Amino acid sequence: MDVFSDILRVIQLESSVFSKAELTAPWGIIQPSSHDAAFHIVIRGNCCLEVEGQNMPIILAGGDFIVLPHGHQHVLRDDLRTVAAPLASLGKAGQPDETGFIQFGGGGVPTHLICGSFKLDRTLGKPILAVLPPILHIKGENGRAVEWLDTTLQFIACEASSRRPGNQTVIQRLADVLFIQAVRAFLNDPLRQKQGWLDALQSPNIGVALQLMHAQPEASWSVVSLAEKIGMSRSAFATHFTRLVGETPMQYLTKWRMMKAAKLLMSGLMPLTEVAVLCGYESDASFSKVFKRYHGISPGNYRRKSSLSETYLSES
Structure with a gap:
């Protein structure tokens, strides 16, 4: 069981590459705060x-990849003295040229950017967002993107310039890869403080416990039964799990069950009783009580709300 992949399937990551821009000095753009993660x-x-809330500006160079997981307002510009315009100004700059880039700025030294966003449900995405800092900065190497990023960008550029059926879907899926790789790069940073469930996956014992909970959320897990499965004492397991993950084993299990329940409810027609059983609850009443406490809404209303959202998106 790949726990990271399991979480990603539930949060339904969606990506959008919304502009390729050739920005010529002087230029500056302001992107307002958003529920989506910008890149x-x-x-x-x-x-x-x-970035809003950060004291020092960051100097970006060719090959750099920036992700703002929490959607903070931010400003990009050629020089700190340049007055910045709203991001919407890019959309008013005209049609892309033959290379696919929108032209914007004063005609001086050029900077080429690809800008986009990652959309994920803020409630279902909590496990990932909670462990990510305001800025993920993957630095380029000698003016070029690191190899994995460069390869993905080449695929995106190829699809963007083609007229083959499904090219927009391919571009979106490749952009999803950017988010996953950015999180991987963050996890592999030797200088950062390691904490949270993503790092706990690398622990021989706690990682196995997380895998068990994800593989069988319907099982009647307890601290004792999980500890026995991984060969630890109850107290040592509870202490070690809480220290690494940041919450108790039962708190994490409940959170995962409620995320899975939300995903099942969004998918449509499965009876509430069946959803409850698949998420480890013997009665609709006990399941509904926990679900409402976690999501702030009853399972039935959550399903109806999700259905209305799907209908709106399909008609818009």
Whole structure:
């Protein structure tokens, strides 16, 4: 059981590459705060990034990849003295040129950017968002993107310039890969403080416990039964799990069950009783009580709300 993949399937990550821009000095753009995670890739040139709540600007160079997981307002510009315009100005700059880039700025030194967003449900995405900092910065190497990013960008560029059926779907899926790789790069950073369930996956004992909970959320797990499965004492397991994951084993299990329940309810026609059983609850009443406490809404209303959202999106 790949727990990270399991979480990603539940949160239904969606990506959008919304612009490729050739920005010529002087230029500056402001992106307002959003529920979505923004990303920017510097293909060529240099620029400054200022993020709301962060004291120091970040100087970006060719090959750099930035993700803002929590959607903070931010400013990108060629120089800290340049006045920035709203991001919507890019959309008003005209049609892309023959290379697919929108032209914007004063005509000076160019910087090429790819900008996009990652959409994920803020409630279902909590397990990932909770462990991510305000900024993920994957630095380029000698003015080029790191190998995995460069390869993905080449695929995106190829699909963007083609007229083959399904090319937009392929681009979106490749953009999903960018998010996953950015999180992987964050996890592999030797200088950061390691904590949270993603890091706990690498623990020989606690990682197995997490895998068990994800593989069998319907099982009648307890601290004792989980500890026995991984060969630890009850107290040692509870202490070690809480220290690494940041919450008790039963708190984590409940959270995962409620995420899985929300996914099952969104998928449509499965009876509430069956959803409850698959998530480890013997009665609808006990399941509904926990679900409402976690999501702030009853299972039935959650399903109806999700159905209305799906209908709106399909008609818009």
